[in-house]
Amino acid sequence: MKKLGHVAVLGTGVIGASWAALFLAAGKRVVVHDPDNRSMDRLNAFVARVWPDLRELDIFSSRTPGKIEFGGSAVEAVEGADFIQESVPEKLEVKHRLYAEIEPYLGQETVLASSASGLMLSELQEAWTDPSRIVLGHPFNPPHLIPLVEVFGNERTGKGVVEATETFYASIGKTTIRLRREVPGHIANRMQAAIWREAIHLAREGVASVEDIDRAISAGPGLRWAVMGPTTLFHLAGGEGGIGEFCNRYGPSFQRWWKDLGNPEFDDETKRIVVEGLQAARNPNAIEELADERDRKLLATLSERRVTRIQVRCGPRNHPHRILHDGTANPMLLHPPEHPAATPPKLAKLKMRALL
Ligand SMILES: NC(=O)c1ccc[n+]([C@@H]2O[C@H](COP(=O)([O-])OP(=O)(O)OC[C@H]3O[C@@H](n4cnc5c(N)ncnc54)[C@H](O)[C@@H]3O)[C@@H](O)[C@H]2O)c1
Numbered sequence: 001m002k003k004l005g006h007v008a009v010l011g012t013g014v015i016g017a018s019w020a021a022l023f024l025a026a027g028k029r030v031v032v033h034d035p036d037n038r039s040m041d042r043l044n045a046f047v048a049r050v051w052p053d054l055r056e057l058d059i060f061s062s063r064t065p066g067k068i069e070f071g072g073s074a075v076e077a078v079e080g081a082d083f084i085q086e087s088v089p090e091k092l093e094v095k096h097r098l099y100a101e102i103e104p105y106l107g108q109e110t111v112l113a114s115s116a117s118g119l120m121l122s123e124l125q126e127a128w129t130d131p132s133r134i135v136l137g138h139p140f141n142p143p144h145l146i147p148l149v150e151v152f153g154n155e156r157t158g159k160g161v162v163e164a165t166e167t168f169y170a171s172i173g174k175t176t177i178r179l180r181r182e183v184p185g186h187i188a189n190r191m192q193a194a195i196w197r198e199a200i201h202l203a204r205e206g207v208a209s210v211e212d213i214d215r216a217i218s219a220g221p222g223l224r225w226a227v228m229g230p231t232t233l234f235h236l237a238g239g240e241g242g243i244g245e246f247c248n249r250y251g252p253s254f255q256r257w258w259k260d261l262g263n264p265e266f267d268d269e270t271k272r273i274v275v276e277g278l279q280a281a282r283n284p285n286a287i288e289e290l291a292d293e294r295d296r297k298l299l300a301t302l303s304e305r306r307v308t309r310i311q312v313r314c315g316p317r318n319h320p321h322r323i324l325h326d327g328t329a330n331p332m333l334l335h336p337p338e339h340p341a342a343t344p345p346k347l348a349k350l351k352m353r354a355l356l
Helices: 014-025 039-054 074-078 092-105 121-127 161-171 188-204 210-218 221-225 230-236 239-260 268-281 287-313 349-355
Strands: 006-010 029-033 083-086 111-114 134-139 148-152 175-178
Touching: 006 014, 006 074, 014 029, 014 039, 014 083, 014 134, 029 074, 039 287, 074 092, 083 092, 092 111, 092 121, 111 161, 121 134, 134 161, 148 161, 161 175, 188 210, 188 268, 210 221, 210 268, 221 230, 230 239
Parallel strands: 006 029, 006 083, 083 111, 111 134, 148 175
Antiparallel strands: 134 148
């Protein structure tokens, strides 16, 4: 596959700005378009603010911030692009209009990945004459720090397009998972939705404050979920019998709790409880400060994950190329023929120094 050095970002709101910053930090030529006339100032300010964080990432390539190019139209932005990350509003008609506008100007091999959180690929494909080049590339906010990208292609997707997308994301430090079939909200958002539904139910029922319900996650299972998924964690909670024993011991309890979980409506009362509950706990105007606090803690967690995984899996003396830059084992070395997404690893600069 050819090197994807020229990336276009369509839409530079919450998600597009973060993608653009990451692509720039990874040394890509980045051309963006957003019709909002404040977008240029906002994007430049955003990149300047997160640049110190991006410097901590092992994919950082020594370019200075401020080199993002602004296309006067979507067509201008995508001209000559190898890869397009579309992050325009989550409205089917907006995405469709944009696709129809740019499709005639795309190169033969250009791939467009949509950040769509809930819209499904089959819906996005409706606007394309040739839908073989559009895939789902759903990130998690903020994409410049959170490794996960959910990737999906279907029977209308071109051969090798999903693999090329995964390889590209891996090369900029992302961890991809692949959906086998489409469902609204993909995977991670459905899991978030399940948790948030119960959080709202508990708040509506007066079981605890919004602040304490948030804390129940951030001081509890959320810490574990940052390092292992829920099923693996329950495997560890089953004693020597592992997950099988856990299911025997606690399956009936889960069954009872599942029956009791809430199913709140998102009505005005729910909105009032959520908004007032958050306002009681946090200064609602301090969005940027809160985002900075989140990013500091995320960076610390990401660094710690890398060090721990390297120590656990390799030991400090092992060859570093056994580990990819997101801290996971290099699948090329584990299963050479089957894993298309593996790329030559580049290690976390700063953390390896402490280990060697
Ligand atoms: N916010 C999240 O947490 C999150 C997380 C993952 C994925 N997403 C997905 O990312 C996409 C963008 O979401 P967001 O939260 O960044 O929205 P946003 O409203 O913050 O940003 C959308 C941007 O797109 C611009 N835009 C509108 N029409 C355009 C066009 N024709 N061409 C180029 N730009 C255009 C708008 O001016 C705006 O700046 C959505 O599909 C959403 O589902 C959002």
